[in-house]
Amino acid sequence: xxxxxxxxxxxxxxxxxxTRVQHMGVNIKKVSYTSEMSGEDGSSGRSSPSEAQEATExxxxxxxxxxxxxxxxxxxxxxxxxxxxxxxxxxxxxxDGTKFSALYMVKRALTLFLQNKHxxxxxxxxxxxxxxxxxxxxxxxxxxxxxxxxxxxxxxxALATSHCDLSLLFDLIAQQxxxxxxxxxxxxxxxxxxxxxxxxGRSQCLPQFLEGKGVFTHLIQSPHFFLxxxxxxxxxxxxxxxxxxxxxxxxxxxxxxSYVLEVSRNATKLHNHCGSLLAHPLQRPTQKDLRYTLxxxx
Amino acid sequence: MEDKSSPERSPVMxxxxxxxxxxxxxxxxxxxxSDLAEITGATESLTVWNTRQDNGERVEPIREGKxxxxxxxxxxxxxxxxxxxxxxxxxxxxxxxxxxxSDIHFLSSISIKDLEEQVPSLNNWNCSEDDIIAQLLHQLLxxxxxxxxxxxxxxxxxxxxxxxxxxxxxxxxxxxxxSVNGAGxxxxxxxxxxxxxxxxxxxxxxxxxxxxxxxxxxxxxxxNEGVFVPKLHLSPRVELLIGGANTLALPAVPxxxxxxxxxxxxxxxxxxKVRKSVLCFETRKQFIAQVxxxxxxxxxxxxxERFNKVVLLFDVKDFHFLTFIILGPLFPQQxxxxxxxQSLYHNSxxxxxxxxLTEQRYNPQWTPEEMVKNIKEVILANVSAxxxxxxRTS
Numbered sequence: 001x002x003x004x005x006x007x008x009x010x011x012x013x014x015x016x017x018x019t020r021v022q023h024m025g026v027n028i029k030k031v032s033y034t035s036e037m038s039g040e041d042g043s044s045g046r047s048s049p050s051e052a053q054e055a056t057e058x059x060x061x062x063x064x065x066x067x068x069x070x071x072x073x074x075x076x077x078x079x080x081x082x083x084x085x086x087x088x089x090x091x092x093x094x095x096d097g098t099k100f101s102a103l104y105m106v107k108r109a110l111t112l113f114l115q116n117k118h119x120x121x122x123x124x125x126x127x128x129x130x131x132x133x134x135x136x137x138x139x140x141x142x143x144x145x146x147x148x149x150x151x152x153x154x155x156x157x158a159l160a161t162s163h164c165d166l167s168l169l170f171d172l173i174a175q176q177x178x179x180x181x182x183x184x185x186x187x188x189x190x191x192x193x194x195x196x197x198x199x200x201g202r203s204q205c206l207p208q209f210l211e212g213k214g215v216f217t218h219l220i221q222s223p224h225f226f227l228x229x230x231x232x233x234x235x236x237x238x239x240x241x242x243x244x245x246x247x248x249x250x251x252x253x254x255x256x257x258s259y260v261l262e263v264s265r266n267a268t269k270l271h272n273h274c275g276s277l278l279a280h281p282l283q284r285p286t287q288k289d290l291r292y293t294l295x296x297x298x
Numbered sequence: 299m300e301d302k303s304s305p306e307r308s309p310v311m312x313x314x315x316x317x318x319x320x321x322x323x324x325x326x327x328x329x330x331x332s333d334l335a336e337i338t339g340a341t342e343s344l345t346v347w348n349t350r351q352d353n354g355e356r357v358e359p360i361r362e363g364k365x366x367x368x369x370x371x372x373x374x375x376x377x378x379x380x381x382x383x384x385x386x387x388x389x390x391x392x393x394x395x396x397x398x399x400s401d402i403h404f405l406s407s408i409s410i411k412d413l414e415e416q417v418p419s420l421n422n423w424n425c426s427e428d429d430i431i432a433q434l435l436h437q438l439l440x441x442x443x444x445x446x447x448x449x450x451x452x453x454x455x456x457x458x459x460x461x462x463x464x465x466x467x468x469x470x471x472x473x474x475x476x477s478v479n480g481a482g483x484x485x486x487x488x489x490x491x492x493x494x495x496x497x498x499x500x501x502x503x504x505x506x507x508x509x510x511x512x513x514x515x516x517x518x519x520x521x522n523e524g525v526f527v528p529k530l531h532l533s534p535r536v537e538l539l540i541g542g543a544n545t546l547a548l549p550a551v552p553x554x555x556x557x558x559x560x561x562x563x564x565x566x567x568x569x570x571k572v573r574k575s576v577l578c579f580e581t582r583k584q585f586i587a588q589v590x591x592x593x594x595x596x597x598x599x600x601x602x603e604r605f606n607k608v609v610l611l612f613d614v615k616d617f618h619f620l621t622f623i624i625l626g627p628l629f630p631q632q633x634x635x636x637x638x639x640q641s642l643y644h645n646s647x648x649x650x651x652x653x654x655l656t657e658q659r660y661n662p663q664w665t666p667e668e669m670v671k672n673i674k675e676v677i678l679a680n681v682s683a684x685x686x687x688x689x690r691t692s
Contacts, residue, residue, distance in 0.1 A: 071602045112642060115650050116620060119640065120599050120609050268643070272618045275611050275642040280599040291595035292613040294678065 071189040074123035082131040082201040085157035113274040114145035167211035195226040203240040226281040231262040317431040376477035377487035377516035394423035449478040487518040507535040540571040588666035634660035
């Protein structure tokens with residue numbers, strides 16, 4: 001994009017409201033995950049060349065259109081925190097040897113997420129849901145991050161349940177929010193958008209829609225509702241179901257605009273992912289197109 | 299304020315006072331200044347009225363009124379004021395109020411015929427109408443305006459200036475108020491609505507204030523040499539765009555300055571300010587577009603309406619951090635983009651650790667592309683120090 005064009009029309013081109021983006025299909029998330037698992041901690045998360053090429057050859061190009069103007073309207077973010085602690089749950093180990101429980105790290109990372117998101121725009125609001133037996137709407141929308149942080153501090157982990165019913169979660173969310181209705185969503189900027197960030201922490205329990213996907217489908221088809229997933233898990237092995245769970249979570253991205261991120265006990269990477277999740281859903285690139293590296297000779 | 303021992307006001311007076319309060323809030327119909335200088339209830343200003351002297355003569359009220367029968371209304375006009383005193387016949391509600399004015403010559407210039415034709419509210423006085431006071435004031439003001447225009451015939455210089463303003467600015471009689479001085483006291487003054495159009499201004503720059511976009515120039519004459527003192531009034535919608543009226547330095551008025559030339563200069567000054575604001579907006583837009591062009595794959599959020607801010611996420615040698623780029627009101631000519639790096643990992647103690655990069659080369663003549671390239675260099679030069687201090691501070 002190094003052509004020189006007339007300044008204002010060039011600016012408008014960049015900023016125009018509807019963008020067509022080539023996307024290589026949601027399974028690319030799976031490819032990068034797989035290669036990373038073999039590369040263990042510390043890797044930057046890019047798939048190895050051969051696997052990426054394979055994905056390119058086997059997957060069809062899917063075109064994804066934005067259906068909403070790229071406006072930074074206020075976000076109403078629903079943080080869904082999984083508090084189930086499974087047997088054999090391992091802690092995060094930092095470089096200096098100190099250990100922290102998984103829930104503690106989530107709280108730390110979310111604290112920074114909330115503070116940073118608030119610093120970006122004070123209009124953004126946050127709600128807190130805790131995921132255990134059934135989801136609990138712990139704190140209603142507020143634009144004061146301190147309120148959510150203080151609720152987070154009080155959360156304790158709990159014994160893992162045998163199942164995780166996503167239908168209940170999306171039922172609860174649907175009850176608590178009212179999606180904006182715009183007569184012409186492709187042009188009219190919405191008053192706000194809703195984004196659910198699901199922080200799932202189990203390695204043994206497959207999340208399922210035990211009561212059907214009706215409500216979920218209804219939410220996800222709205223151009224003003226977004227779902228992101230951050231999957232925090234044990235190191236994948238034969239004894240756990242990390243891969244299968246990740247498959248299911250990737251499958252939740254029906255629109256192609258979700259971010260589905262995963263991390264295994266790497267504190268830095270956890271915080272980096274929370275950084276990615278700061279991005280406004282109407283303005284951010286697709287996950288496939290993310291390029292954060294800043295360097296002279298990249 | 300009210301004398302506690304006096305009986306309460308009648309409901310009719312209460313209603314009139316409510317109407318006056320409404321006018322106070324919502325603007326005076328037909329006047330150039332929609333914010334009234336002062337509207338006072340009777341009891342407060344009765345003392346003012348009784349002690350004021352006009353030209354050495356004691357002003358005789360038409361009829362002795364009790365405080366609860368009257369309203370004193372001070373209306374801004376042509377940069378000065380006209381006080382209208384209304385004295386109501388509360389026992390005979392069909393009777394229109396008696397009136398007197400701070401400009402005593404005005405009253406004596408009005409004929410019965412004038413009142414009948416031009417102040418019809420008096421003939422059809424209906425005290426239960428919701429806006430009877432506003433109607434009356436509006437009609438009286440129009441009459442007063444006519445009276446002033448007639449007075450102009452005795453002042454050739456002022457008459458000439460009035461006509462020139464109408465012609466040069468291509469405005470109508472409704473856009474000027476003029477107050478011609480009486481013999482010796484109170485200087486002449488005029489108030490002119492400048493034809494400053496905000497038509498080509500992107501709506502987002504003024505939409506925060508939905509009122510009218512009015513620019514008024516008040517001119518007070520001193521002596522007979524044509525010397526005048528200017529003052530600018532801007533409505534909030536205009537001030538939102540170009541700054542407060544008192545921050546704009548009006549050109550000096552050396553003796554011999556022609557009024558018409560001066561008014562044209564002021565109008566040009568305001569138009570230039572509007573153009574500059576719009577240009578700043580366009581420049582910000584181009585800058586943000588350039589940032590997105592280069593770093594679109596790292597964008598977190600940006601201000602897509604006013605283009606004041608863009609937030610990016612960068613990774614330098616596996617160290618991730620946020621970058622805020624903020625464009626202030628003096629960008630680009632007098633202010634470089636503000637660059638703040640912010641941590642994803644460390645609080646200090648209650649907020650994420652952040653650091654503003656203040657040492658950067660900057661040239662307002664650079665193209666947006668050059669500015670963005672420079673920002674990239676500044677960030678790269680400072681990242682490692684930022685990383686070190688964020689660890690130390692947490």
